[in-house]
Every structure is written in C-alpha cells, then in structure tokens.
Amino acid sequence: MSETNGMLAGKTAMITGASSGIGEAAARLFAAEGAAVLLMARREDELNQLAREIRDSGGRAEISAGDVSVAEDVQRAVDAAREHFGTLDAAFNNAGFAGEDLSLLHELDQTVFDRTMAVNVNGTWNCLRAQIPVMLQAGAGAIVNTSSTAAMGATGAPVPYVAAKHAVLGMTRAAAAEYAPHGIRINTLVVGTTRTDMIDQAVEAYPHLGTAFVARQMQKRMADPIEIAQAALWLCSNRASFATGSALAVDGGWTAG
Ligand SMILES: NC(=O)c1ccc[n+]([C@@H]2O[C@H](COP(=O)([O-])OP(=O)(O)OC[C@H]3O[C@@H](n4cnc5c(N)ncnc54)[C@H](O)[C@@H]3O)[C@@H](O)[C@H]2O)c1
Secondary structure (H helix, E strand, O other): OOOOOOOOOOOEEEEEOOOOHHHHHHHHHHHHOOOEEEEEOOOHHHHHHHHHHHHHOOOEEEEOOOOOOOHHHHHHHHHHHHHHHOOOOEEEEOOOOOOOOOOOHHHOOHHHHHHHHHHHHHHHHHHHHHHHHHHHHHOOEEEEEEOOHHHOOOOOOOHHHHHHHHHHHHHHHHHHHHHHHHOEEEEEEEEOOEOOHHHHHHHHHOOOHHHHHHHOOOOOOOEOHHHHHHHHHHHHOHHHOOOOOOEEEEOOOOOOO
C-alpha cells in the first residue's frame, strides 16, 4: 500500500467501472484515502470481492451492480450511496467501452457504434443526471469523467470511440459551466494508454498495437492504472478546489507531442 494522506476523509465517492482496471485501482485508492466508496459495474461477483477486500483493510465499501447505459441502474447506485453513507460528495464516472474491431467505419457493425455511445456517452449522461441533484442539495460536489487521448484527435482507436470520448469532453465542459455557480466541480481525465483488460484485449486482437499505442507518447510505456487513479483522487479532493471544466492529461506526454 502506498502512502496515504486522508485526501477524501469523511467523503462518499461513487466509482463506475470499478470491477477492473482504472476503476478498481481508484476504488482501492479512494477507500485508503478515507472515502466511503460505492462501487458500480456489471459484474457483481468481482465487485463483491473488491468490496470485501476494502472492508478487510479497514475501509468502507458497498456495491450496486448495474449497467451505466441504463438510467435506472445508475439511479439505484446513487440511491444506494445515500442509503449506506448518507450522501454523495464525489463521483468518478469511469466505465467505458472501446471495442476491439478496427474495421473501417463503413464496415463496422452498427452494434459497435451503438454500444460505444451507450456506455461512454449515455453512461456519463446518466451518471451526471443522477449525481448532480444530490450534490445540489449539499451545495458542493466533485465529478470526474474518464475521457481519453481519443477526445483530442484521431488516435487510431475505432471511430465510435473517438467520437464518444469527444462527447464526454464536451459534456464535461458544458456541465462544469452550468454547475460552477452551485459549488459542483466537473472535470475530465485525458487518459493515455494504460495497462488494463481493455488494452490487453486490443493488443491480443492486433499485436502491433502494443508498440503503436505508446509510440507517440514522450514516456514510452503504458501507465499503471494507479497512476490514473491518483489524478482522479486529486480532482475529487478539496485540493483541486480551483479546478473545474479541465481536461487533465495523464498520458505520458501524448497530447503535448
Ligand atoms: N486503458 C486505456 O488505455 C485507456 C485509455 C484511455 C481511456 N480509457 C478509459 O478508462 C476507462 C476505464 O477503462 P479501463 O482501461 O480500466 O478498462 P477495463 O476494461 O479494465 O474497465 C472498464 C470497466 O468498465 C466497466 N463497464 C464496461 N461497460 C459497462 C457498463 N455498461 N456499465 C457498467 N460498467 C461497465 C467494466 O466492467 C470495467 O469495470 C474507460 O472509460 C476507458 O475508455 C482507458
């Protein structure tokens, strides 16, 4: 366990896509930093296992299994956070879907576009719509949406994913403007290539991607999920009190190159 500073002491945080990768790393980190965490993803067994591990380490964690593209599932998760912990101070809207099919746009199955939009765009929308009313009541809150270098241009990822992450960035900026007067900060992480299931599956399907993914970065390696989670932690904490509407690049220098 790395050094902790109680950066989220006394706060409740909801994390989506918490069953693996960046979301799982954030769940462990946020809990270690003092937050009570509400974990959401579709895989209930993985979530239960993770929540048990967090509780065994002295943290507080509850789960709400569900699909972020279904508004009722997201509302149930927000309700669960309030029931278990009394409030919702922070949210890391991190669940995402990229697909591994690199077919040209006109040959890509329509279901890939639909799923990519449903999880990344509708999912983020559903989260904001359910979380913000709770934060408005408190007059404070911090939300971090997971975007990608694919929000900045053509990375080589499938077209629907690039479009979806541009939408997450736009939604973040517009929502940040609407809710800044109400004490709610909303930011996005421009995530670079990170060693998770999502990347492992893509590299398995297209082995050349292993080097292609990092070629444009200044740091020629993939991030560890905890390195992304640390940035989400900061944005969710009071230490980021003047950060809103930002697209924080945690990408090994990709966007600057
Ligand atoms: N890994 C990378 O290189 C990379 C780069 C840029 C952005 N991202 C983004 O980071 C986020 C996390 O991805 P990851 O790399 O940790 O991958 P991952 O596959 O390990 O994790 C994705 C998580 O989202 C969950 N999820 C997927 N669809 C869902 C749905 N409909 N409802 C609820 N949960 C759902 C999965 O169960 C899993 O917990 C995603 O938004 C992804 O687009 C990842």
